[in-house]
Amino acid sequence: MTDISTELNKFMRGLRKRNPYETEFQQAVEEVVQSVLPITLDHREYRDAGILERMTEPDRIIIFRVTWEDDEGNFRANRAWRVQFNHAIGPYKGGLRFHPSVDQSILKFLGFEQTFKNSLTGLPMGGAKGGSNFNPKGRSDNEVMRFCHSLMSEMHRHIGEQVDIPAGDIGVGDREISYLFGQYMRLENRWAGVLTGKGCAFGGSAVRTEATGYGAVYFCEEMLNEAGEKLKGKRLAISGSGNVALYAAQKAMQEGARVVTLSDSDGTAFITDGLTEDQWEFVRELKEERRGRIAEFAEKFDAVEFKEGEKPWGVECDIAMPCATQNELELEHARELHKNGAIAVCEGANMPTTPEASAFFRDGKVLFAPGKAVNAGGVAVSGLERSQNAMNLSWSREKVDEKLCGIMKEIHGKCVEEGRTDGGEIDYVNGANIAGFKKVADALLGYGAV
DSSP: OOOHHHHHHHHHHHHHHHSTTOHHHHHHHHHHHHHHHHHHHHOHHHHHTTHHHHHTSOSEEEEEEEEEEOTTSOEEEEEEEEEEEEOSSSSEEEEEEEOTTOOHHHHHHHHHHHHHHHHHHTSSOEEEEEEESOOOTTOOHHHHHHHHHHHHHHHGGGOBTTTEEEEOBTTBOHHHHHHHHHHHHHHHTSOOOOSSSOOGGGTOOTTTTTHHHHHHHHHHHHHHHHTTOOSTTOEEEEEOOSHHHHHHHHHHHHTTOEEEEEEETTEEEEETTOOOHHHHHHHHIIIIISOOOTHHHHHHOTTEEEEETOOGGGSOOSEEEEOSOTTOBOHHHHHHHHHTTOOEEEOOSSSOBOHHHHHHHHHTTOEEEOHHHHTTHHHHHHHHHHHHHHHTOOOOHHHHHHHHHHHHHHHHHHHHHHHBOTTSOBOHHHHHHHHHHHHHHHHHHHHOOO
16 A cells, blocks of 8 residues: 555655745645545556646746836836646636735745636636736835836736636736736737726626625635534634725625624734624725725724734634735644634635644644635636626626625535545545546546647
8 A cells, every 4th residue: 555645755855856945835735735645646547647747837937027117217127927837627817916925936836726726616717826026015006007017018928818817816906907908908909808807897797806705705604504503693803904805804794794803914903893884894995995004994993903913813703714815824823713712714815824723723623624715706706707708798796796606605515525534524625625636637637748
């Protein structure tokens, strides 16, 4: 009998040698390989075809300089990437991230995760990710416009509605997508559904802004229902206050849950009595329109306490939903959440839980669902936006939301089917990884040596 741990260590040694210093990418790969290695070892055709080696190597990485002019007339230069990871089941699909922390390791991890996430949706989309170490925070609209125009001047050569369809991510919202799309049209002299997350006035989809947060709550509800629990009445601790966190909070409130935290990089706002609709609207305007800090929210409302430098995980809650960034929830936070009565953790961000914290939750019988399943709602509605663009149609908000809810239920069902253990429990990490892997692996098998 083949020893799984020996084979895992052997595989990871090779991967680390090929990808030195790319710690985020190595972490993402190891989590998936732990789940799918037994299947690979049991299926000779996967081994003979080198499926794992092929799936952990990007199809290509495009790296380029972005030169732009700031408002003082100074020329600036940033680095940008597009990681086209795997298009076995459809055109490349994945967001663009603008943040100082962006580097090749982070984008490779995100592109790798996107491959499995897109597979889970059931839609024909491959995995990709891109972005730049440009920081839009504090920049004027004109500076952001000049940067986006310069970036698209190179990126337009590598994308297309049947090739690679970028979207937004951290630091890339409606404003940035609009500038990028306008420059694409100027360069290509045509209108095409080559970006998703567009404004509804020029080909965007209803519910795209809300999709990732709404989808996370839909998945969380399904997971709780499977365990004989309900979302209504539960206390929900959310990290972040960007797009995912905001709309997860809104949908959770609509479903009767009590949202007790929101945060940003400065600290956490603790909302003792639970977030109200008026408070939510204030935070939405603060973050989406004024790009302010969460501390202003606490200053505005007496029932909100801001704690500088603190994360949300020390509060008593039933459900934790990390929606900020990778590796934000560590082992010490996991222990604190468990002690304070958390029964479920749903990852709204990409890989926000460290391996040690993830293992603690899974060993401690805390319901734990990974980001590639929980936050797939955003790319699902991006896929629906592609469909609407291709047919020159615009679906109603109700229709798109219904389709989103249905896709999240199907993703949950796949995780349950592939993740149920012999003891009847459900390992959502294994379930998501295995379900996402099989579709891509079978497509690669069919193509032969490509």
